Amino acid sequence: MKKIVLLMVLGLCLVAGIARSDNSATEQLIGLLAGVQQLQGQFRQVQYAQEDETVTANSSGRFKLLKPHYVSWEIDSPDNQLIVADGEHLWHFDRDLETVTRRPVAGQQDLSPLQILAGDTALLRERFLVSRTGQGRFRLAPVDDKAAFKALTLVFVEDRISAMEVVDKLNQRLFIELLAVDGESALTPADFLFEPPEGADLFYHDR
Incomplete structure (x- = not known):
């Protein structure tokens, strides 16, 4: 689970699927995402085995965007x-291992699901094939061929993001349910400041 989650959040992009672009689906998704300026809440993640419904791992936590x-x-x-x-930077702090990894944000071409929610909607038109797969469900498949994932599905309920599903190259599926989602409480850049704790091992990839 740790491996799949970290690949997702650290921004490995999705692999291209064989699909036809649906301009109306793209524009509808962009319209829904335009209403997302800030979000915070809790999440629950379930990882499933290859091509079946066997649960291999669970995790939970909190998010802000x-x-x-x-x-x-x-x-x-x-x-x-x-x-x-x-x-400016992408930080990963593993509290169990007491390690901190830092990478520059500038120049990164990969996109994670949360970065798609927070990012430039022009990228959806340029880098993804978008199709509707059900009520409030949008499947995204990038146009590159250097990614770790086959597909990303965003799920909306009453026009609010409620879940994400990622399928990797090994056909393992990661389902992320967003809970107690709050899009009204104010967030500022100060809420995302990170200072490495004293004594942690530091690995900086921008030096």
Whole structure:
């Protein structure tokens, strides 16, 4: 579970699917995302085995998102990890291992699901094939061929994002349910500041 979650949040992009672009679906999704300026709440993640419904792992935690560049994803069970995009750097703090990894945000071409929610909607038109797969369900397949995932599905209930589903190259499926979603309480860039704790091992990939 840890491997799949970290690949997702650290921004490995999705693999292209064989599909026809649906311009109306793209524009409808962009319209829904335009209403998302900030979000916070809790999440529950379930990982399933290849091509069946066997649950292989569970995790839960909290998230925050502020357009256009700020994301916080904190796993508190069963591991204890924090991933933060502060507009300049992408931080990963593994509290169990007491390690901190930092990468520059600038120049990264990969997009994670939460970064798609927070990012430039022009990228949806340029880099993804979007199709509707049901009421409030949108499947995104990127046009590149260098990614770790086959598909991302965004699920909306009453025009509010409620879940995401990621399928990787091994056909493992990660379902992320967003709970107690709050789009009204104000967030600021200060809510995404991160300072490495004293004594942690630091691995900076921008030096």
